Amino acid sequence: MAEKPQPVQVLYCGVCGLPAEYCEFGPDFEKCKPWLIQNAPDLYPDLLKGAGAGDADKVSDQLQSTSISSDAGSSKPKEEVKRLPGGKIKKKEKQEVIIEKVTRNKRKCITTVKGLDLFGIKLNDASKKLGKKFATGASVVKGPTEKEQIDVQGDIAYDIVEFITDTWPDVPESAIFFIEDGKKVSAS
Incomplete structure (x- = not known):
């Protein structure tokens, strides 16, 4: 053998x-x-x-x-x-918050918030505040890239920018971006 x-x-x-x-x-x-x-x-x-x-x-x-x-x-x-x-x-990750609206079942929307943790914000606390503010479900989930992100039920994409800048002043509005039609668009 x-x-x-x-x-x-x-x-x-x-x-x-x-x-x-x-x-x-x-x-x-x-x-x-x-x-x-x-x-x-x-x-x-x-x-x-x-x-x-x-x-x-x-x-x-x-x-x-x-x-x-x-x-x-x-x-x-x-x-x-x-x-x-x-x-x-x-490359080091840029400090930016990316907001994306995902539609499922043709009617239901989920707003995904990525990158809040790069500003030192605890995602669990942020999801609780988002859920209370918009009276909806919000949870921390792992995204497709194995990074944690916040999923909020409903289409709150444009209301969320003002809430983020008011609640966490260390997140500038220039660092918040939307994903629209596969392109990154500035929120400001």
């Missing part, structure tokens, strides 16, 4: 997130070189040949300075950049 194959252990670059043997094809190979020299010297032996004794000291100094600078910056909240596979940088 044949032996069961063992899983392959892949070393991922600590800088770009790609497998170490693909770093040279990544977004910034120069930033990966010090990490590769220290953690995967067998993959790129030409990096070690090109780096003399003085260069090795520079590389170790560079690695220490990056670790020190990252430790020094930890006392102050630092915005972390999210990297996707392949080294692409994930």
Whole structure:
């Protein structure tokens, strides 16, 4: 009987997130070189040949300075950049509230409010206030993108803008948008 194959252990670059043997094809190979020299010297032996004794000291100094600078910056909240596979940088979400009216069964409407949580508003409290104000059902649900949103029964799309700006003053009217016919339209 044949032996069961063992899983392959892949070393991922600590800088770009790609497998170490693909770093040279990544977004910034120069930033990966010090990490590769220290953690995967067998993959790129030409990096070690090109780096003399003085260069090795520079590389170790560079690695220490990056670790020190990252430790020094930890006392102050630092915005972390999210990297996707392949080294692409994930964009930060814009702070905007998107209101969409969805019709179902040709008569019933649901108004969907997305993005209130980006302004620091608790969605449960917001759904209760919306339900009381418009005397209708409102609930927090997960949308198709796995983000939480508020579904309010009824067509309250144009009344809701004034309510949001009055109730939560930190939400500017310029940050509220409607989805009409598949296009994003400003509420102001």
